Structure formats: C-alpha cells, structure tokens
Amino acid sequence: MAESKLKDLSMQFAVDCVKFCESITSHRSLVNQLERSSTSIGANIHEANYAHSKADFIAKLQIALKECYETEYWLELFAKSGISDREIVKPLYEKCGVLRRILIASVNTAKKNMA
DSSP states (O other), X not given: OOHHHHHHHHHHHHHHHHHHHHTOOSOHHXXXXXXXXXXXXXXXXXXXXXXXXXXXXXXXXXXXXXXXXXXXXXXXXXXXXXXXXXXXXXXXXXHHHHHHHHHHHHHHHHHHHHO
C-alpha cells in the first residue's frame, strides 16, 4: 500500500476519533487517553516518512502499531462499559483494525527488506 494511502487512512481515523470523543460528555480522562492514542498513530506514521534510517523507520511504525493496539483497548472499553453504544464504536474499531493490519504488514516488509 502506498505510504500516502496509509497516511490518509490514519489521518481520517484520527479525525473520526476526535469527533467521537467530542460526543462523549463524561469520563474525560478516558476520552483523553483515546484521543492521545488514536492521534498518535498517524503522527508516528507521518514521522516515519522522515526517519533517519531504515531502523528508525521501522521503530516509528512499531510505535504507531503499539498505539493502534492501545486505541483498540480504549474503544473496546468504551463499548463494554456502556460509555458509548457498541454500534457507534464498531466502525472505529474496524478502521483501527485495518490500520493495525497494514502496519503489521508494513513493519514485516520493512524488516524483510532490511536484511
């Protein structure tokens, strides 16, 4: 997948999460955690494009992947705790899963090409 496509997907995901967070009027500390992790995915993908080396590139993508896993956790918590309706959270969770799978493939490809 082209890097710009991954950047576009992560940016749109961050925008969607920010809008979702704006709709939650309680649990500000949890909302803050979701905002931070979901926006960090795209920030690290963007930063990876300006990496100093292949190892730095991989490290940035791995951080983005970790943020993806964290975001999935917060989204699942919002749904399971009833803070938000599961049907509202589901599309965000699915988009996060798409980003996660792309990042896994990207990290694996970069590692393979490094050898």
